Amino acid sequence: MIRLLAALLLALTPFAAHAADTIHYDVRATIGADGMLDADVRITLPEAAAGTGKAFLLGRRFVLVPGDFGGDVRVETVAAETPVAALNRITLSYPAGKRTLRFRYRGPLAPAETDGVAPIRPEGVELFIDHMWLPFGADIQTMFDVDARIDGLAKDLIVVAQGEVRRTSTGVIIHRPQLDVDLPLVAMRGLHKAAGPGVEYYATDLTTPVSQLYQRHALAASAYLAKWFDPLPDPIRMVAVSRARRLGYSRTGYTVVNDSGRPEGPLVEAGTARHVAHEFAHAWWRSASPLTDDFWLVESTAEYVAIRYIDATMGPDTARQLLDAKRAEAAKAGPVMGHGRPNRVQLYQKGPLLLFDLEQRIGRDRMDTLLLEVSRTTPNTTKQFLDLLTRIAGKDAASAFDAALHAG
Template identity: 50%
Template sequence: MRIVSGLVLGLLSVASAHAAPPHYRVNADFDPQGNLKADVTVTLTEAMPEKSFLLSRRFALQPMQLPSGVTVTTEPAEKPVEELTRYTFHFAKPTAAPVKLRFLYTGQINTKHDSNAAALRPEGFELFIDHMWIPIGADIQTRFTVDADIEGLAPDLVVVAQGDVKRTKTGVRIRRDFIDIDLPMVAMQGLQRAEAHGVEFFGRDLSTRLSGFYVKHAEGAARYFEAMFGPLPRKVRMAQVWRKSGLGYARTAYTVLSEGGRSGEDVPEVNPARYVAHEVGHAWWMLASPLSEDFWLVESAAEYMSMRYVEATFGAGEIARNIASKVDGSKDAGPVMGHGRPNRIQLYGKGPLILWELDKRIGRPAMDRLMIAMAHEPVHTTPIFLKHLTAIAGADQATWFETAMRT
């Protein structure tokens, strides 16, 4: 594996009296072939002895002299995707925040590690964390605010992103004053906009059955979850894009769905309803570490809540079919916890089934109290979940749940 030679990070220390989340200042420029020129300044506001970032090795970084007392080491990294470089900055003393790290680099935006969703396609751009196109905290849970000016976007591209989005003739300005681990963006031709309670929806054809189901059940799920957890923190922007992959993903107040060729007249309504309810559920279930066994509190919890929505909206027959499918697919899943980050079957199959069984064991009112208490926690870990479960349903139920998750 190659180690990128040359470094483009310059550090400037300035005084600060208050810690705040890291802030990214992104200036990026794409050409029609997808070549990227990027100038990214990361401002750290927390004193620390060192800090690491990941960036794809397909980018060439410009060298820059580091100030006295600061050293940097580089090493190849293969997680969360392959062919990354880890840059670790070491400070002789825990540095007084804030500290500015500047990355200057060039390279091709497309990568083979793209979850079958190329960043540049004939219809435009789709950018998210799998492309590793900006420096990402090596823990994959460093959350930051961002100001981004992105050039090289044709005037006919409709941009969907988080925060305050202002289209210019040749690009877009994004100002996001809330934190997230990513800078996701869709910029594609022909996107139309629809609005409903809790959601702004963008798609190429809003008249298809699939688009209609997405809008209908995004609103329905938002209202259903709000009745339990309180108002959505922010309206969710959804972009339905065309690609071969059926991949869908959620960030704070932002969801991308795939048409995936599934907009025929025979599409069952429950499928997009369950899918979009899961993504809307991430408004409350997305805080746990994506690299640890606690990640079930992101995906299994959101999937359990989507099952609740299906039950409430489509009835006992549909949820019974959904449960049977999960049981069949999870027969050889292995334990959800005890081995690091769970795999897909454990996250979307076995984990939600265990939560459903817990619901039956302690009763729906107790389960609601548990999920409400957990959704309002600022940090999501298994011990915090077990603490609430013990307080609501007793130590025996907490022991049963943890054993089931580790068996």
Template identity: 55%
Template sequence: MHKILGLVLAGLLAGTAHAAPPHYKVAASFDPAGKLDADVTVTLTEALPEKAFLLSRRFVLQPMKLPKGVTVTSENAESPVEELTKYIFHFARPTAKPVDLNFRYSGPIQTKYDSGAPALRPEGYELFIDHMWFPVGADIQTRFTVDAEIEGLEPDLVVVAQGDVTRTKTGVKIHRDFIDIDLPMVAMRGLKRAEAHGVEFFSRDLTSRLAGFHVKNADTSARYFETLFGPLPHTVRMAMVWRAKGLGYARTAYTVLSEGGRSAPDIPEIGPARYVAHEIAHAWWMLASPLTDDFWLVESAAEYMSMRYVEAQFGAVELQKNIDAKVTGSKDAGPVMGHGRPNRVQLYGKGPLILWDLDKRIGRPAMDKLMITMAREPAHTTPIFLKHLTEIGGADAAKWFDTAMHS
């Protein structure tokens, strides 16, 4: 089985080695009420019979001028959020030559499907994939580079985004030469900037206890993880925003945290430390599909690395408290794998505990080698992980791990 898998993976990697990732050229503008006008050109260079994108139905799409040999059909879609349109492009003669697909559309940036993070609020904008404000690959795995020019941003808005960010009087230019599935951006009033090792941190109050813990542990966790995985691939930008919901999320070299009522003057350090270490770990653990079993290789892996950081920085007692809480919280979690994307308890509770048990079974040196080897893979899937685990920790360890994840 592993031999067949290896041949399949080798074929896939060989077939895509010379195909550049999709590139998005985005020209967008907002009016004061939050209406978005956008002109997005997606350049594809991989020979495919068809390619599908999702866009919210709140936007009105202008008629498309399609390249020769390309047709498009559309249908309603209700996943991963509701009220989407799925645009399916069909290529009569698939070619690796660049093909440009152009979307021109307009409509309100606000949506009721915002995961508790309104796109526009009095402080400014917070945009990410949940708002479905740009054409998103229908597989939610299409990673792309981007050049974006976004107008209609007032001069007092501080912009936090990935890549090279150039603020203009009326907008921002973003050049991102590394791939991601999202085009996230925070543009808010009152944000102040602090620097840590490999990290830029933004908050409205850098003197708060919570912000201080985040900056401190962003620095120390980045240094800790670099001893294992090597230098951070990119400068990580972290923005702590204020909204009622404590939603946090990470993209490549980009993290958004929420104050979420957690800025009490007596807040202990361990919570923010554990949280920010998890987000920094995503610099190396971000490549698995968010819609399949393999998503544990994003969240459970990052949470396991956060546990490692807690052990190294705060000691065995604090780590044991974390383990005990996970054991209690995940006693009825069910299997991590075998049913599609794991749920929150499986991702952040049971999955990391299984990885911690694996650490104890094969020993820390072998576990380090396994995680370092896996982090360097261009694709993160469970079969690839099991292949490396078999080679490093032995077939029995791989069988135990696979059984534990499915039990």
């Protein structure tokens, strides 16, 4: 089930403060010794966001306690298989106005299929949106701030999450004023911390070859991106975990990477450095919908920025090798736009190459200005991006790039 949402590397407006019109989650949850989750989640929808109805997705393995939504709320629950399998789509209809919705439910925290990223493992717990353990907005883009108390975490687990994190004797209290669509956390035994400008890095072993690469490039990529874009007010928290699947993902000011303890494959350092810079780049602009063809704005731009980081720190020859490795697959990838969500080759191979072609057309200075504006204005649609491109580089450049996105 992880395959689609793992690519949801949300690049949101960094560290947005709580406001009266912000959706707020109040989460009380307990993870039992048997792996069962008992949750009580109150979602406060301000009038501007509530409308007269809201739909949520929750893993089908959870059983809701009926009757908590209020007597004037009509509830419709149907099975859903998108964006991942085994979900319930819960649609709530009610009179207009500010609304607090209460979800109480119980079920196994681990989905039947975890695709190599089990939420509960011998070394601890890893939770994020792919596990569908909270009622997330059905658009997968509902942004919220959160106060959470999660119990059932052993005393020796080190918790890494967004916002203010405070351990209790039985769990963790999280206060996160930043907006995000997720409540991710890692709670693992034996995590150690290494801190530097713009970054907090956590790993069970800070000395492994891969961990050393992560630390070095976390510091360097953070500095590179802060110089190009506006500096972030708080450090990015980065945690390395070891698991079967080498999956990395980002949320607001938070990145998780995989450390098997051994370098693998060709261009080991370049690949690791590119991965870190790609994940960090997501901190600077908002997510386009992961369910539409606009999603290239999230992933292709982050990959372009990551290879620019390689060019700046490891030289143009290394950057060229990474780009050349993309060309064979990109040549037969088909159009990026015009058919719904792009596939991985279109997002990570063809899309970045098109952006480098655009750089060749308009020049690096104007490309840098364009992406600085992207980081500040966070376009969520291709049209908004093309409008920025038209303003910075002219109508012809925008038309040519639009045609390239739609070309086979």
